Amino acid sequence: xxxxxxxxxxxxxxxxxxxxxxxxxxxxxxxxxxxxxxxxxxxxxxxxxxxxxxxxxxxxxxxxxxxxxxxxxxxxxxxxxxxxxxxxxxxxxxxxxxxxxxxxxxxxxxxxxxxxxxxxxxxxxxxxxxxxxxxxxxxxxxxxxxxxxxxxxxxxxxxxxxxxxxxxxxxxxxxxxxxxxxxxxxxxxxxxxxxxxxxxxxxxxxxxxxxxxxxxxxxxxxxxxxxxxxxxxxxxxxxxxxxxxxxxxxxxxxxxxxxxxxxxxxxxxxxxxxxxxxxxxxxxxxxxxxxxxxxxxxxxxxxxxxxxxxxxxxxxxxxxxxxxxxxxxxxxxxxxxxxxxxxxxxxxxxxxxxxxxxxxxxxxxxxxxxxxxxxxxxxxxxxxxxxxxxxxxxxxxxxxxxxxxxxxxxxxxxxxxxxxxxxxxxxxxxxxx
Amino acid sequence: xxxxxxxxxxxxxxxxxxxxxxxxxxxxxxxxxxxxxxxxxxxxxxxxxxxxxxxxxxxxxxxxxxxxxxxxxxxxxxxxxxxxxxxxxxxxxxxxxxxxxxxxxxxxxxxxxxxxxxxxxxxxxxxxxxxxxxxxxxxxxxxxxxxxxxxxxxxxxxxxxxxxxxxxxxxxxxxxxxxxxxxxxxxxxxxxxxxxxxxxxxxxxxxxxxxxxxxxxxxxxxxxxxxxxxxxxxxxxxxxxxxxxxxxxxxxxxxxx
Numbered sequence: 022x023x024x025x026x027x028x029x030x031x032x033x034x035x036x037x038x039x040x041x042x043x044x045x046x047x048x049x050x051x052x053x054x055x056x057x058x059x060x061x062x063x064x065x066x067x068x069x070x071x072x073x074x075x076x077x078x079x080x081x082x083x084x085x086x087x088x089x090x091x092x093x094x095x096x097x098x099x100x101x102x103x104x105x106x107x108x109x110x111x112x113x114x115x116x117x118x119x120x121x122x123x124x125x126x127x128x129x130x131x132x133x134x135x136x137x138x139x140x141x142x143x144x145x146x147x148x149x150x151x152x153x154x155x156x157x158x159x160x161x162x163x164x165x166x167x168x169x170x171x172x173x174x175x176x177x178x179x180x181x182x183x184x185x186x187x188x189x190x191x192x193x194x195x196x197x198x199x200x201x202x203x204x205x206x207x208x209x210x211x212x213x214x215x216x217x218x219x220x221x222x223x224x225x226x227x228x229x230x231x232x233x234x235x236x237x238x239x240x241x242x243x244x245x246x247x248x249x250x251x252x253x254x255x256x257x258x259x260x261x262x263x264x265x266x267x268x269x270x271x272x273x274x275x276x277x278x279x280x281x282x283x284x285x286x287x288x289x290x291x292x293x294x295x296x297x298x299x300x301x302x303x304x305x306x307x308x309x310x311x312x313x314x315x316x317x318x319x320x321x322x323x324x325x326x327x328x329x330x331x332x333x334x335x336x337x338x339x340x341x342x343x344x345x346x347x348x349x350x351x352x353x354x355x356x357x358x359x360x361x362x363x364x365x366x367x368x369x370x371x372x373x374x375x376x377x378x379x380x381x382x383x384x385x386x387x388x389x390x391x392x393x394x395x396x397x398x399x400x401x402x403x404x405x406x407x408x409x410x411x412x413x414x415x416x417x418x419x420x421x422x423x424x425x426x427x428x429x430x431x432x433x434x435x436x437x438x439x440x441x442x443x444x445x446x447x448x449x450x451x452x453x454x
Numbered sequence: 455x456x457x458x459x460x461x462x463x464x465x466x467x468x469x470x471x472x473x474x475x476x477x478x479x480x481x482x483x484x485x486x487x488x489x490x491x492x493x494x495x496x497x498x499x500x501x502x503x504x505x506x507x508x509x510x511x512x513x514x515x516x517x518x519x520x521x522x523x524x525x526x527x528x529x530x531x532x533x534x535x536x537x538x539x540x541x542x543x544x545x546x547x548x549x550x551x552x553x554x555x556x557x558x559x560x561x562x563x564x565x566x567x568x569x570x571x572x573x574x575x576x577x578x579x580x581x582x583x584x585x586x587x588x589x590x591x592x593x594x595x596x597x598x599x600x601x602x603x604x605x606x607x608x609x610x611x612x613x614x615x616x617x618x619x620x621x622x623x624x625x626x627x628x629x630x631x632x633x634x635x636x637x638x639x640x641x642x643x644x645x646x647x648x649x650x651x652x653x654x655x656x657x658x659x660x661x662x663x664x665x666x667x668x669x670x671x672x673x674x675x676x677x678x679x680x681x682x683x684x685x686x687x688x689x690x691x692x693x694x695x696x697x698x699x700x701x702x703x704x705x706x707x708x709x710x711x
Contacts, residue, residue, distance in 0.1 A: 218559050218567040218575070221548070225556045228545040234527040235505065235537055237560030237618055246566055 089155025128256015290336025
């Protein structure tokens, strides 16, 4: 999923290698990070990876900007939690490990139904329809508390009976490996989808829907089918989420959730297959970890998003590829100095930026706590002007140095853009020439 | 014998403006037709009506005897009619090879396939590869379309049009924006890839028109002024009055277009 962005004779092996690495990381991650908090975190990352890749089938591969994709993951989650409760009550004989598939089928069913409406149009009308459908479904979940649990949600218990070989999915680590297995299979399937005739036609519809009509295909049908594929995987993700949290409330179908999918997929990068995986990792880290660190996390998120869209519309994935190519071209030994300069100037700029944000935030929101801000163990007296001056200076000097130290990378960046940041994404690897 | 393409009293109105005013013509299988006429005569509109981009306001269109007017473009394409566009219309973020590969899929019966790998479709890959070589784009296989030169994009435009093996081909100003030497080369290419097919082309270069066409359809103000062999059209006084004379006086301006 990765190596095809580089010219290589042994691409096939490279592809196999990167998949092997992906699988290995999924297997080994919880052994390296052993706290139960990190197991929860890793489980959520797996769930997020599936839904972000599913979202990108629409956005990156089909050019469909959806503001309401949480509908499909969310309704998948509701279906999964109800199914789980049926299993718990002994009214349905189904292994807990298959419940995410029930979520997937629910997502698929909803996509079959609602997607027919949404995909009648492309571009802006499509976006509007998804927004409307999202609001509609969210309102419906609040109208029927019997089914959707109102604001408290529907609770469940993933441990039912003794389980096969003692695997009850009660301990987080057991559930993690279930999620990891689903993640690996779903990512593989979604990658395979990009290589099918329908997957390539979806790219064609993204680029020029009218011309698709003149080569024998109905662009609406292409969009609809892709929408259903995406809905299925979103539903699987929702089903896994239901098992993970053991509670599903109406926020899972809400606009905030849909917005997060969009934001983090764009941040990760829509034009390369693995971009949304980066986005998914960030989504979990931001909402679980960054939100613990600072109250201003949404502000940082917004800033990073805006900067990313302006500076690197290809997202983090495009930055990764540019730098890997740069290193590959220059040789690892020759790039040390330029990276040291880049990293240190970025650190200074970041420090200044973070200081400013935290200081402003403290002044505006936490003013009642007094003028002293404690940040990373350092006390800052915000009533003193030199603190403000110092933070601004750090940021400005850091930004200037950063602008200078990124110059060596400009050529690599320009070259990447010339070739098209998305070109490699659509290009099959390991095919006979 | 059933005509490959037949138009009966075709009309198209946009609001109060009638662009096509009752055109009837029949094209025999394997014929090469050049459609000429001054700007605004309705040439492109005619192609849009036949290919399904617009629905006619009146009249009928038959493809191999089957009525196609009012059908969606993809349905018409599946019946064996393909068209190119005056303004290049390709899949800009896909490679040359993938553009052609997408264009051959339907005719080989792959439809909306998700259970097979694109790279495993030997027939689709072979056909797209052969066509790519005939277009002279073999060395640009993996180049994204947006990075091709104008002439290469025009060649690919033709390629995507003929890739599906349609028997009736409509080319809308295939040589527009090309230099004279490029045009000559291009006409040879068009001859080659449309060999044995029924061809309708909108063309401004009169040299090309008289060389390429078996018959010429002259359109003026949405009406068919003449539809005959090049010699007959050249000798037709009405055509000379209405169109060729106009071309001569406006000849210099046309070059700059």
